[in-house]
Amino acid sequence: xxxxxxSPEALRLQEGESSSLNCSYTVSGLRGLFWYRQxxxxxxxxxxxxxxxxxEKEKERLKATLTKxxxxxxxxxxxxxxxATYLCAVQASSNFNKFYFGSGTKLNVKP
Amino acid sequence: xxGVMQNPRHLVRRRGQEARxxxxxxxGHSHVYWYRQLPEEGxxxxxxxxxxxxxDESGMPKERFxxxxxxxxxxxxxxxxVVRGDSAAYFCASSPRGGRSSYEQxxxxxTRLTVT
Numbered sequence: 001x002x003x004x005x006x007s008p009e010a011l012r013l014q015e016g017e018s019s020s021l022n023c024s025y026t027v028s029g030l031r032g033l034f035w036y037r038q039x040x041x042x043x044x045x046x047x048x049x050x051x052x053x054x055x056e057k058e059k060e061r062l063k064a065t066l067t068k069x070x071x072x073x074x075x076x077x078x079x080x081x082x083x084a085t086y087l088c089a090v091q092a093s094s095n096f097n098k099f100y101f102g103s104g105t106k107l108n109v110k111p
Numbered sequence: 112x113x114g115v116m117q118n119p120r121h122l123v124r125r126r127g128q129e130a131r132x133x134x135x136x137x138x139g140h141s142h143v144y145w146y147r148q149l150p151e152e153g154x155x156x157x158x159x160x161x162x163x164x165x166x167d168e169s170g171m172p173k174e175r176f177x178x179x180x181x182x183x184x185x186x187x188x189x190x191x192x193v194v195r196g197d198s199a200a201y202f203c204a205s206s207p208r209g210g211r212s213s214y215e216q217x218x219x220x221x222t223r224l225t226v227t
Contacts (some may be wrong), residue, residue: 004153006153023194034215034216034220041221042218042220042221043115043202043204043218043219043220043221044154044202044204044218045218046216046217046218048216053221085154087154089154095167096209097159097166097167097209098156098159098167098170099144099156099216100155100156101146101153101154102153103151103152103153103154104153
């Protein structure tokens with residue numbers, strides 16, 4: 001069964017303390033992997049799409065990478081405004097119509 | 112440019128009533144997805160629609176739930192005879208393409224349904 005697991009569930013960092021969030025997936029053929037940011041009471045906001053192992057995408061303090069089994073979201077020198085829940089989702093080649101979301105990592109960056 | 116709009120933002124219904132959630136996609140987007148999110152959980156796919164067509168409804172309960180995306184007007188998610196377990200945040204997302212094109216989705220702010 002297609003599945004997405006994110007870890008850790010929650011992460012507390014000091015401002016400037018770099019770290020990584022993990023997204024492990026089991027799908028029958030990966031079509032695309034997506035990272036979103038969700039603030040409390042709001043809808044997810046698109047960050048990145050990755051399609052193949054070895055691919056990397058960057059945006060400000062965020063960098064997403066992809067292997068055949070997992071993706072990492074690296075946060076370099078985070079700021080308090082980076083506090084949010086980060087969600088990853090996968091689209092399987094076996095069914096383009098559905099997107100499977102992980103439960104998210106809740107990031108809290110303390111000043 | 113207007114993003115995805117959902118209304119109402121908050122909806123309170125008594126058990127047994129009907130809930131009707133509306134979603135207006137980004138202008139020019141013809142692909143709409145509905146998701147349900149329970150507290151501290153991820154988004155669960157419910158249904159994928161194109162204009163006047165339901166493409167995939169495999170994530171939607173077979174009873175009481177229905178969805179439509181008419182040629183004109185917003186997409187509607189309808190829940191009949193609501194029960195307490197239907198209480199959740201319902202998100203709509205739109206995309207300029209779907210299926211094989213693997214396009215990112217743009218989400219609305221959600222409708223928070225509370226069943227009393």
